[in-house]
Amino acid sequence: MIIRVCGRASYLNSMPLGDLFKWMFSSGSSRCIIDFEVCTGIDSTFLGILAGLALELRRQNRLSDCQLCNLNERNYELIQNMGLDRIFKVSRETLIKGNDSDWVHVSGLENQRPTKEMILKAHENLLAINGSNKNKFEDVITFLQRQNGSLNKIR
Template identity: 40%
Template sequence: MVETGKPVFFVDVHSDPVVMRIEGRASFQNSSCLRDFATEMLAQGKTRLVIDFQHCTSMDSTFLGILAGVALQLRQKTKASDPQPLILARVGQRNLELIRNLGIHRLMTVDAGDFKMSFDKCSRPLTQQEQDELTSARVALEAHENLIAADEGNRSKFQDVLSFLRNRVENGSL
């Protein structure tokens, strides 16, 4: 675990599949770097990603929506016959419950056991760029729209959040 207590995503971009290790809480405060990283990897032709959740203490809906968006992006770039483009490894019981509750487990492979892969070479930390409140609202809106794209049943769960975020983004005022 990271000594500072600050949540960090560590990556190994030289492996195939690309691997990421989450240390700490995955939330709206740090999920943009996951989206940006996945976009960067796709631009480089890397279409397989494994994320280690062993030390992920919790997740919020914005992070889960970004995760769903990454899964949808990867699916668009791969053929149905290709291996699963996104694997979540060593997912704890509480995080597994959140993933299943939102239906995003259908977009990826979720391993709740002892995944047989080394995450020791994940040494490059991703950095979260500073965002103004409007940009953060746009990211959160996109993330929650991804959750609805993943499972229409999520619309009722997040309708108030979506209305609030759309209003903020459309009015440009925060």
């Protein structure tokens, strides 16, 4: 499967991505290339959804099945800072050629609103991937846990 991220990769489009990954695993597939050529930025929730994919692939011992490509300098730096480059194959180069007409645009996904639980899980995934992310997201996680009424101590 090839996924092209268009525009800003944020909490607003993280839920459909998470659903796509769940479908991918339930259908027995785990191979994917995520293309960031036209991605203008990435927020922590989106990175956390990617971290969740990495955790599931690691659990299945299939980490080599997913690649991130076409990352601009800033997005590449974000991937590195979160520690995702230690888990995924990451390339700043183009792995996929094609015109816009070669891609299928999936619409209607923008109407899916993220839940607090999904945002919390995404940030917990970032901690599971890289312990140094605790300092970056401890306050966010604590706030979301309080909102959800599930205040568990952050490890």
